[in-house]
Amino acid sequence: MAGFVERMRNGDIKSLIARNGIFVAFVAFMIAFGIGSDRFLTFDNLESVVRSSAMIGIMALGVTIVVISGNLDLSVGSMLSFGTVMVVDLHDKIGPGPAILVMMICVLLLGAVNGFLIGFVRLNSLIVTLGMLSAIQGLTLIYSGGKNVDVNPSTQDTTWFRVFGRGEVAGIDMPIIIFFALASFVGFIIAFTPYGRRVYAVGGNPTAAVFSGIRRNRVVFSTYIVSAFCVGIASIILGSRVMGSQNNVGQGYELLVLASVILGGTSLLGGSGSILKTVIGVLILGFIQNGLLLLGYPYFAQWIVTWIVIILAVWLDVAAKRGRLLSPIA
Numbered sequence: 001m002a003g004f005v006e007r008m009r010n011g012d013i014k015s016l017i018a019r020n021g022i023f024v025a026f027v028a029f030m031i032a033f034g035i036g037s038d039r040f041l042t043f044d045n046l047e048s049v050v051r052s053s054a055m056i057g058i059m060a061l062g063v064t065i066v067v068i069s070g071n072l073d074l075s076v077g078s079m080l081s082f083g084t085v086m087v088v089d090l091h092d093k094i095g096p097g098p099a100i101l102v103m104m105i106c107v108l109l110l111g112a113v114n115g116f117l118i119g120f121v122r123l124n125s126l127i128v129t130l131g132m133l134s135a136i137q138g139l140t141l142i143y144s145g146g147k148n149v150d151v152n153p154s155t156q157d158t159t160w161f162r163v164f165g166r167g168e169v170a171g172i173d174m175p176i177i178i179f180f181a182l183a184s185f186v187g188f189i190i191a192f193t194p195y196g197r198r199v200y201a202v203g204g205n206p207t208a209a210v211f212s213g214i215r216r217n218r219v220v221f222s223t224y225i226v227s228a229f230c231v232g233i234a235s236i237i238l239g240s241r242v243m244g245s246q247n248n249v250g251q252g253y254e255l256l257v258l259a260s261v262i263l264g265g266t267s268l269l270g271g272s273g274s275i276l277k278t279v280i281g282v283l284i285l286g287f288i289q290n291g292l293l294l295l296g297y298p299y300f301a302q303w304i305v306t307w308i309v310i311i312l313a314v315w316l317d318v319a320a321k322r323g324r325l326l327s328p329i330a
Contacts, residue, residue: 026280033291040294047173053286054179055234056253057279060260061186062230064278066223067261068190070203070270071118071125073227075110076257078136080250083107083235085140088245089149096161104232110136111228112221119220133254140247150244165241175237180279182233186226187275199223204271259310260285284309 034041059076066073083103090099110132117128156162167174190196201209202219210216239245264281266273288309289302 026284029284029287029291033287033294037291037294040291045290045294047176049286049290050176050179050283051173053282054173054175055237056256056260056286057179057282058182058230058234058237059227059253059257060264060278060282061183061275062223062227063257064261064264064266064273064275065186065190065199066125066227067258067266067268068203068270068273069199069220069223070206071220071223072129072258072268073114073224074126074129074254074258075114075132075136076227076231077250077252077254078133078140079107079110079228079231080235080238080253081245081248082110082136082140082143082250083232084239084245084249085144085149085247087235088151088239088243089144091159091161091239092152092155096159099161100236103235104229107228107232107235108225111224111231114228115221115224118224119217122217137248137251144247146247148244148246151239156243161240162243163240165237165239175241178233178237182230183275183279186230190275195219195222200271202270256285259306262310 030041039045059080063073063076083106086106087099087103090102093099094102114129114132117123118125151159151161164174164178169177190199198209198214198219201212201214202216206216209219238249260282261273261278262268262281263284264274264278266278285306288305292302292305293299
């Protein structure tokens with residue numbers, strides 16, 4: 001017993017907090033906002049926050065895998081705009097089923113371009129996806145002719161397409177169900193399959209991964225396909241919920257997605273991360289924004305607080321790797 005107490009004093013508690021800091025932060029935020037507002041912890045408010053966070057969360061699942069592999073994907077916001085505009089526009093022209101299929105194929109092709117340039121041509125992921133952000137936004141404007149698109153108002157309440165964004169199962173909104181189901185599936189793949197181990201290996205030490213027989217280019221290519229697939233699912237949900245789309249509907253989402261991934265503890269250096277913690281990161285951002293609004297703070301305050309939270313998360317991640325808060329190099 002004395003030995004156990006001594007070990008706890010010597011750093012086991014600190015180690016536990018370091019490994020599970022995101023969960024501690026989540027509980028702390030929930031308690032703080034719950035005390036500050038009596039509406040915060042109501043079921044309707046909690047459900048509303050999770051529902052509104054589901055779309056960002058779904059995209060964050062794919063980006064988490066990309067970041068674990070040691071790369072970035074800043075094109076997801078523009079890709080969301082493209083996918084949503086396309087699926088909504090094609091809904092009345094060829095029907096919801098074919099519209100979803102065509103949109104998913106096109107979005108996966110865009111992901112394949114990212115994957116090819118980064119995985120096989122070995123270009124920098126930041127430059128490639130930043131360029132694709134602009135290119136896909138331009139492609140969206142060309143496709144739509146610069147106009148917003150809408151599903152025919154006479155069919156909005158009767159089409160089965162509405163189930164993805166407006167449907168419920170056992171009283172639970174469909175976006176929430178899709179989000180957690182996809183998170184469970186992706187989390188299992190990345191944590192318990194050989195593919196997941198290859199992704200971690202490529203992100204942790206690309207050179208060692210290659211010498212151990214892992215096809216780095218194929219793994220990196222596949223991560224961008226997964227990311228594009230998740231964006232396609234998010235496009236279906238957004239189009240189904242709104243039954244329309246603006247050309248820039250996804251603008252800025254790439255920053256929220258990446259912020260959620262970073263806040264969840266996925267290292268920008270690659271090789272480490274968790275789908276579960278990304279989900280928590282998504283929910284923390286959602287609850288921070290909601291809590292600040294309920295406490296009466298102006299809308300722009302959430303961006304400042306979000307920035308502070310992200311900086312602290314990155315700082316602690318780097319500090320954990322080098323063993324100290326400040327750089328040893330002057």
